[in-house]
Amino acid sequence: MTLLALNNIEVVYDSVFLAVKGVSIEVPEGGLVALLGANGAGKSTILKSISGLLKPERGAVSHGQITFEGTDILALDPPERVRRGLVHVLEGRRVFEHLTPEENLLAATSMHGDRSEVAGLVEQMFQLFPRLAERNKSKAGYLSGGEQQMLAIGRALMTKPKLILLDEPSLGLAPFLVDEIFDTIRRINAEQNTAVLLVEQNAVAALDVAQSAYLIEQGRIVMSGTADVLKSNPDIQQAYLGGGSGVDYHAVKHYRRRKRWLA
Known part of the structure; x- marks a missing residue:
């Protein structure tokens, strides 16, 4: 059953700049879906359109429909979307640096009345992220980048979401921490049946954990399918997975390949 559906949405900034152009995406219940693309392709804009965070950036969904559990959510404010079971972990971690890990987790529990x-x-999050338990006396600002990312994900999970939107969780992390973060994402999806x-x-890490994926270029979906299908596609291998040799990747991504995908 489809949990989240974007149907032909368009997003504009300042009522002028069209950033997302006719995008349709589906996330099934308990699914793990990746959205791939280069910087500036529109990936973060799509997530903000889902979570309702476009308005502070003077953006708006100008066309199309976004449904969650079959209900149109475009008219709902961000807190109501969270109460419905949809939570967004923003790029750059964004933890409360002056608070401890436990205090950060508690900051996301206003919707729960039962102490x-x-x-x-809180105990579940410390079991899921043992490092946070070990560093619980420290201020979050003194945690490593990987620990802050774990805390940001843990804080989102405190809302007991049905769907978690993750924006660049591997950004700026060492390779061994990237592996740890993606292992955790896989566990959250498999053990808690939380859609992602x-x-x-x-793209390598994302396609290893995802069941299906979409590729976005200049605000348009140019390819979609199962993770295995995308991994085996020669254009994806050359442009995003490091396949081939002597390739001008800028030209591949932004000229020849796009023309082939859009033909």
Whole structure:
């Protein structure tokens, strides 16, 4: 069953700049879907259109429909979307640096009235991310980049979401931490049956955990399919997975390949 559906949406900034052009995406219940593309392709804009965070950046969905569990959510404000079970982990981690890990987690629990439930959720996050338990006396600003990313994901999970939107969780992390973060994403999806829409430039890591994927270029979806299908596509291998040799990647991504995909 489809949990989230974007139907032919367009996003404009300042009522002038068209950033997303006729994008349609589906995320099934319990699914793990990757959204791939280069910088500036429109990936983060799509996530913000889903979570309702376009308005502070003078953006708006000008056309199309976004449904969550079959209900149109475009008229709902961001807090109501969170209460419905949709949560967004922004690029750059954005933790409360002056608070401890536990205080960061508690900051996301205003929707829960049961103290014992909240305490149980905190314990679950410390089991999922043992490093946070070890560093619980430290201020979040002193955590490493990987630990802050774990905290940002854990804080989102405190809302008990049905769908988590992850924006570049591997950004700026060492390779061994990237592996750890993606292992955790896989566990969250498999063990908690939480659906994930993952925005990533690291196509190798994303396609290793995702079940299906979409490729976006200049605000348009130019390719979609199962993760295995995209991994085996020669254009994807050359442009995003490091396949081939002596390739001008800028030309591949932005000229010849796009023309072939859009033909």
